Structure formats: structure tokens, C-alpha cells
Amino acid sequence: MFENLSERLDKIFRNLRGKGYLTEDNIKAGLREVR
Numbered sequence: 001m002f003e004n005l006s007e008r009l010d011k012i013f014r015n016l017r018g019k020g021y022l023t024e025d026n027i028k029a030g031l032r033e034v035r
Contacts, residue, residue: 008033
């Protein structure tokens, strides 16, 4: 269970880091991935 969550969070943070900045849409997409 925690491994799956960790993998998903890692994927989200890698995606956000690639953008170089946070926007409301980036945050919403990240939260959608967590759910």
C-alpha cells in the first residue's frame, strides 16, 4: 500500500519539478493523481 503511494507521489513530484513552477492547474493535476 505505502509503496504504491510512494511511487505515485514520486511521479507527481517529478512531473512538477519538470515544469519549473507551480500553477493552480499543476496542483490540481497532482492532487487528482493522488486520489
